[in-house]
Amino acid sequence: MLKTFRIGGIHPKEKKISAGEATQSIAIPDQVIIPLSQHIGAPCQPVVKKGDPVKVGTLIGKSVGFVSANIHSPVSGTVLKIDKALDASGYKRDAVFIKVEGDEWEESIDRSPELRKVCDLPASEILHKIAAAGIVGMGGATFPTHVKLTPPPEAKAEILIINGVECEPWLTSDHRLMMEKADEILVGTTIVMKALNVQKAIIGIENNKQDAIKLFSQKTNGYPRIEVQPLKVQYPQGGEKQLIDAITGRQVSSGALPISVGAVVQNVGTVFAIYEAVQKNKPLIERVVTVTGKEVKQPCNILSRIGVPLSNLIDMAGGMPETTGKVVSGGPMMGKALASTDIPVTKGTSGILIIPTLEAKRKAMKDCIRCAKCIGVCPMGLNPTLLMNLTEYEVWDRAEKNHITDCIECGSCSYTCPADRPLLDYIRLGKGKVNGIIRARKN
């Protein structure tokens, strides 16, 4: 029996059709748009102005406040303006527009392909470099990494878990990165272990990525403190709490952080970015993006600079299909539907999923038949149908008592509901409302 998390879960069709496609680079366009908010937390303060020359790796947005992350220019050229631009949130927010000229990099960045295994830096210096490089969680949550690697003083990390699960259907960017950058990921893992002062790291990979499991099992022979743990394919195993449960058998209680059970989780993409930041002085200026979908001509994995319009990536995958009804940034379960493909790639863009019109429309909702399937699949052990009703009737105290704030918004309930009820839509709404009430009470 393969390990997996113990409560709920679903197994949607995997559809990882781009898994075998080697990562290819995409050309840099004439102009890029770099949003100043690509992470959870406070948006960056721009540190360049119109007319300033920038190189690849030049700091253009400085983090303000503790939970925030620096942003660097992914191209060389001239700053055109700082203006509002549409991003994946659907809102127009501050962004730096840069006219691209050549491809000149900051001198401090080591661009050689050579693997640098040894890291002599002390933990504080590693954290400093990670913060300076503007690294965020690349699995989609985009939480600033240096914050996550700075546990509260009373907590003690015991184990580092590397998230190579990629449980979203369709997406393969993490899978490709694992296949192509295994050595870098392993060095990155040792760096994070050093930063956290932990003696053990486990890389969790779902069983549908046999090649990656095999590759890492071989490569970890040289790393006695790093193990590979194959996992049963089960969504949402990439959820932090679910992954910790699957690998260690420990469950993080409601409202607590993973560090409360001694665990820290990092996505493989993040660990790769940490390697590049610490060993090569390279800030986070590019990432792997899967472009895929049922009608997409050439599903592929693209290494793209931040700021390249999604439409360019879609063109590289054979263009937008005639039948397109919905374009999703991320996977089908938790991704965001986009109003436009003119928005740029950001640090959290793990994939672009193109859904045909026929499959993009929701079916009309029917009355709840109380089949309890939503309860059976909820990985947090909640009662989704009850939470939906409580939100509908605005019974916030009961919604709070029934732990609406524990919801991780994985969408398993809506996915499963035979009556096509929009459970997560309501729960998301209620969760926001209840969180607001809790905050107001504290103040």
Next chain:
Amino acid sequence: MEHKLIVSPSPHVHSGDTIQKNMYNVLIALIPAFLVALYVFRLDALIITASSVLFCVGFEFLIVKYILKKTPTLSDGSAIITGVLLAFNVPSNLPVWILALGCLFAIGVVKLSFGGLGNNIFNPAIAGRIFLLISFPAQMTTWPAAFPAAGTTDAVSSATVLGTLKFAPEALPSLQSMLLGTEGGSLGEMSALALMLGLVYLLWKKTITWHIPVSILATVAFFTGILYLFNPLPLYHPLIHLFSGGLMLGAVFMATDYVTSPMTKKGMLIYGAGIGFVTMAIRLWGAYPEGVSFAILLMNALTPLINNYTSPKRFGEVVKNG
């Protein structure tokens, strides 16, 4: 932009599960029991089942369209299930006009007056059966003998196993005939084996979980088992109680009705144990030889309360961290 894009919150995919699929799975699971009924009661089984389905579907259509003035949603299949289950709960020689009244009560009063599928408190087929049992006690408790001789359509009344057990325990049939369904009784409760086949199918298709049927059967077995240990009379024999009367039909198909049973695993176990207990209390100490329907009806009424006081096991709640 050439494409108008649809923007909606996640998730952007659906399992494809529908109410219909679940309902039709229940109907498929009822096929073995129906075949046994056909084999035992021949044409009568077909007439009763077909007319019951026809009445239920017809009443639902007429009431929804002409009284409630809404679009009938017959395609969900729930009226068909009510029809089949009600037919399975009556003797094969029940006059059709009585059956029609039962269908009208089940669909019109028990289901639609509460708001239709998903909103009813009581299982329509169970309530329909009890309505008939109380209104027409004679017709509802005169069972024809199994395997009517060719040409004789008149009922030769025969006692059910539970009736025999209660009132004339010396004339008990063999366990084997109860399993296979060759003893007298209502249409669909003949063969415990055929009903268990249906259970296996429902579990395999994940239409239901094991909690309700197993807790009902386990409670009955436990309850009678203890009595039998102290006093080994046939009246207390666990296997006789498990395989006779409507217990299996009730445990597999009636108590597991989504709408009227609890939603949490804990709640399902409480509900099942309650049904098992009340069933045995009626069978052993009540005036009726059979008590499954009343037990289910009673626990249906308690379901909202059970839902209110049980919650699913939450992540991180009780797990020992080691």
